Amino acid sequence: MREYVTTAIPYVNGAPHIGHAVDYCLADTAARYFRLKGDEVRFQVGTDEHGGKIFQKAEELNIPVEKYVKENSDAFRDFIGKLNISYTDFIRTTDEAHIRRCQEIWKKLQDHIYLASYEGWYCTGCERFITEKECQENHGVCPDHQKPYEKIKEENYYFRISDFKSQIKAKIESDELLILPDFRKKEILKLLDDSPDVSISRPREQLKWGVTVPGDESQVMYVWIDALSNYITVLGYPEQDISEWWPAAAQFVGKDILRFHAIIWPAMLLGLGLELPKVIVSHGMILADGQKMSKSIGNVVDPIEVINKYGLDAFRFFFLRHVDTFADSDYTAEKFDEAYKNELANDLGNLVQRLATLAKKNNIQLGNSAVLELSTGYCELMDKFEFSKAFDYCWEKVQDLNKRIDEEKPWMLAKAGETEKLENCLKKLLVDLLQVNTELTPFMPDACGKIAEILRDPIAPPKVPLFPK
Ligand code: MSP
Numbered sequence: 001m002r003e004y005v006t007t008a009i010p011y012v013n014g015a016p017h018i019g020h021a022v023d024y025c026l027a028d029t030a031a032r033y034f035r036l037k038g039d040e041v042r043f044q045v046g047t048d049e050h051g052g053k054i055f056q057k058a059e060e061l062n063i064p065v066e067k068y069v070k071e072n073s074d075a076f077r078d079f080i081g082k083l084n085i086s087y088t089d090f091i092r093t094t095d096e097a098h099i100r101r102c103q104e105i106w107k108k109l110q111d112h113i114y115l116a117s118y119e120g121w122y123c124t125g126c127e128r129f130i131t132e133k134e135c136q137e138n139h140g141v142c143p144d145h146q147k148p149y150e151k152i153k154e155e156n157y158y159f160r161i162s163d164f165k166s167q168i169k170a171k172i173e174s175d176e177l178l179i180l181p182d183f184r185k186k187e188i189l190k191l192l193d194d195s196p197d198v199s200i201s202r203p204r205e206q207l208k209w210g211v212t213v214p215g216d217e218s219q220v221m222y223v224w225i226d227a228l229s230n231y232i233t234v235l236g237y238p239e240q241d242i243s244e245w246w247p248a249a250a251q252f253v254g255k256d257i258l259r260f261h262a263i264i265w266p267a268m269l270l271g272l273g274l275e276l277p278k279v280i281v282s283h284g285m286i287l288a289d290g291q292k293m294s295k296s297i298g299n300v301v302d303p304i305e306v307i308n309k310y311g312l313d314a315f316r317f318f319f320l321r322h323v324d325t326f327a328d329s330d331y332t333a334e335k336f337d338e339a340y341k342n343e344l345a346n347d348l349g350n351l352v353q354r355l356a357t358l359a360k361k362n363n364i365q366l367g368n369s370a371v372l373e374l375s376t377g378y379c380e381l382m383d384k385f386e387f388s389k390a391f392d393y394c395w396e397k398v399q400d401l402n403k404r405i406d407e408e409k410p411w412m413l414a415k416a417g418e419t420e421k422l423e424n425c426l427k428k429l430l431v432d433l434l435q436v437n438t439e440l441t442p443f444m445p446d447a448c449g450k451i452a453e454i455l456r457d458p459i460a461p462p463k464v465p466l467f468p469k
Contacts, residue, residue, distance in 0.1 A: 017303065
């Protein structure tokens with residue numbers, strides 16, 4: 001099978017933070033799981049580089065905007081490399097090919113686009129038009145960015161969402177477009193009912209930094225139209241036939257941007273005559289000590305510092321096991337440290353060390369003979385993108401194996417000279433650990449790669465622990 005996996009492309013108005021890692025780690029786990037099952041995978045990542053927010057920041061810093069976006073895009077590329085994300089395509093929305101393809105997409109949607117004037121609210125932080133009701137509920141101030149909404153009055157192009165509402169609704173209700181988790185699907189269905197047509201351009205006078213609307217130099221595309229298009233422009237749409245990869249197997253997005261992906265994006269795809277993605281996985285937010293992470297509060301955690309201190313496997317371990325796939329989760333340095341020491345180092349690190357040492361001492365080698373199959377319980381959870389639960393499921397097996405060694409006491413069998421029993425016992429333990437290690441590979445590819453080598457041929461168990469405390 002061919003599977004296409006996507007991530008939300010971050011705005012480049014700052015350095016990558018810990019929250020950005022969530023999309024990458026989840027999507028990478030999906031991509032690696034698909035590959036483990038034998039599928040061929042295309043995996044997009046990239047950077048969202050247009051819009052008022054980015055332009056304003058570059059001006060504030062007095063850096064030419066092109067230079068500013070390039071530097072930050074590079075920082076994201078480095079970060080993705082540090083996380084060992086197995087992507088195949090990196091797209092920048094300032095790529096010339098993307099811009100050209102976006103304009104083609106706009107032309108194809110022309111029948112559903114009209115010009116009208118907009119008078120209302122906008123939040124540059126969210127890059128979103130705000131309804132009167134929402135503005136009133138929030139007393140005129142964006143709760144996420146702590147800035148007053150801007151009142152704007154301008155002539156804009158609108159996209160007629162109403163042309164597609166009933167089709168989108170039917171596809172979401174029937175799970176033809178599966179939105180995970182289910183409670184978010186319900187929220188979207190409610191939101192869809194009241195969704196107005198969306199303004200999809202801004203006058204160039206107001207916003208210089210964006211893709212020009214084809215046929216109207218005075219207008220620039222709304223950043224979300226440009227950004228959402230990336231998922232298909234990166235595949236070469238519209239010049240190339242994308243049916244090998246599209247529809248996407250899974251699109252990963254934070255809950256804060258689900259509405260764009262579950263309403264505007266499907267409407268665009270239907271307008272283009274393309275299929276909708278099979279699944280949109282909407283993850284929760286990482287909070288710092290119960291609060292939203294934000295530069296103004298000053299509680300942003302630098303992911304590079306954490307990786308440098310604990311290593312990448314520990315980082316992925318925490319974010320994929322202790323951060324619930326769908327709900328908001330709190331990050332604290334103490335929680336991280338505890339999970340690392342008590343679970344990763346003690347449960348898994350010690351288990352590998354103990355078994356490899358016993359195998360070496362008793363001259364047991366598995367080689368490449370052991371055939372490993374993914375367990376049904378694991379696949380059921382992974383197929384539903386319940387990654388933190390699948391991780392828990394694997395971890396129970398790791399803990400059971402620790403108990404089994406204590407109960408079966410292979411060192412006693414060695415002492416009693418029960419060679420055959422000893423060999424059987426150790427081989428079984430090695431195979432079972434190797435099996436769960438394979439299932440853990442999509443989560444922690446580096447550590448699991450090393451563990452597989454050690455277990456297959458434990459001639460020299462590592463002198464340095466895999467996860468030093
Ligand atoms: N540029 C848009 C996405 C366009 S996709 C066509 C955007 N960028 S973002 O930088 O604000 O967010 C990128 C991704 O990071 C989103 O999926 C967002 O939900 C996620 N996160 C940003 N902060 C986060 C946390 N604190 N916790 C978890 N995910 C977070 O939105």
